[in-house]
Amino acid sequence: MVRRPAPEAAVRAAVRTVRGDIAPEALGVCDAHDHLFLRSPRLPGQELSDPAAAAAELAAFRAAGGAAVVQWTPHGMGRGAAELPGLARESGVHIVAATGLHQAVHYAPELLAGVGADLAELFVAELTEGIGDTGVRAGMIKVAGGFHGLDAHARWTMTAAAEAHRATGAVIGVHLEGGTAAQDVIELLCGEQGVPPRRVILGHLNRFPDPGMLRRAAETGAFLAFDGPSRAHHATDWRLPEALRALADAGHGAQLLLGGDTTTAAARSVNGGPGMPHLLRRQRLWLAETLGPELVTRMLTVNPARAFAAVWPPESAGRRATGA
Numbered sequence: 001m002v003r004r005p006a007p008e009a010a011v012r013a014a015v016r017t018v019r020g021d022i023a024p025e026a027l028g029v030c031d032a033h034d035h036l037f038l039r040s041p042r043l044p045g046q047e048l049s050d051p052a053a054a055a056a057e058l059a060a061f062r063a064a065g066g067a068a069v070v071q072w073t074p075h076g077m078g079r080g081a082a083e084l085p086g087l088a089r090e091s092g093v094h095i096v097a098a099t100g101l102h103q104a105v106h107y108a109p110e111l112l113a114g115v116g117a118d119l120a121e122l123f124v125a126e127l128t129e130g131i132g133d134t135g136v137r138a139g140m141i142k143v144a145g146g147f148h149g150l151d152a153h154a155r156w157t158m159t160a161a162a163e164a165h166r167a168t169g170a171v172i173g174v175h176l177e178g179g180t181a182a183q184d185v186i187e188l189l190c191g192e193q194g195v196p197p198r199r200v201i202l203g204h205l206n207r208f209p210d211p212g213m214l215r216r217a218a219e220t221g222a223f224l225a226f227d228g229p230s231r232a233h234h235a236t237d238w239r240l241p242e243a244l245r246a247l248a249d250a251g252h253g254a255q256l257l258l259g260g261d262t263t264t265a266a267a268r269s270v271n272g273g274p275g276m277p278h279l280l281r282r283q284r285l286w287l288a289e290t291l292g293p294e295l296v297t298r299m300l301t302v303n304p305a306r307a308f309a310a311v312w313p314p315e316s317a318g319r320r321a322t323g324a
């Protein structure tokens with residue numbers, strides 16, 4: 001019997017961490033959306049900017065069983081790129097950084113004016129060469145929609161994200177404002193721009209737990225991120241287990257991701273908030289009561305491994321960051 005060659009198998013997908021590319025199965029228990037560093041004019045006095053505090057939060061996450069964190073802090077919001085490899089090495093937690101751009105309100109106008117006309121080129125450079133002069137490469141593209149719609153800034157950033165995806169294979173993670181406008185995002189990214197739905201993560205869906213909307217979002221084939229116990233959403237938080245169960249029952253369990261989304265210093269566990277460990281210390285167990293432990297484990301391991309793995313361009317495939 002002639003064995004057929006498997007050309008696909010020779011092209012290995014990898015998760016691009018701040019210390020280099022790793023096999024997807026090496027990612028481990030993953031907080032699929034969180035922040036170690038974040039700065040926004042919308043959150044004055046709550047900046048995540050202290051490396052020692054980030055290290056303490058990572059250590060607490062590690063102690064709760066965490067192995068990987070994806071930081072969805074995009075360009076120009078104080079990502080702490082230079083700090084991330086050392087934090088990853090010292091904590092033993094894989095960290096994935098982001099390129100991309102948030103809503104315009106999260107930037108000073110002069111910063112946006114300074115990113116240049118070719119936004120896709122900036123995103124690609126941060127994914128393949130490094131962020132600034134750090135040599136630390138991003139492993140995903142983060143962009144943002146608006147409340148039940150997309151303004152010109154969102155369309156500009158998403159069009160650039162699609163172009164950067166086509167050049168690199170990187171997944172596009174989308175902040176949905178209040179969990180809304182998922183269909184507008186899919187129509188733009190996948191309909192107009194041709195990005196495969198499985199290369200899009202719709203974030204913050206926990207904030208809009210309309211069963212019909214969630215089902216329609218799932219039927220597109222995109223990944224669905226339920227990320228945000230770090231801030232109280234009293235009207236929606238308690239609906240999360242049933243919303244996830246309905247999606248799993250409809251056959252969408254492989255598309256579900258979980259994250260903490262710690263966006264303020266006060267929300268950190270080391271300051272008495274839920275922070276990054278809450279996802280594993282409490283929420284994992286609560287969700288397991290409704291969903292069963294096996295599905296929850298898949299949502300924390302194999303699902304993020306598939307979501308963030310990409311077949312990166314060959315010119316950078318052999319490169320390894322030193323983590324210095």
Ligand SMILES: [Zn+2]
Nearest residue numbers: 033034072261
């Ligand atoms: Zn976030």
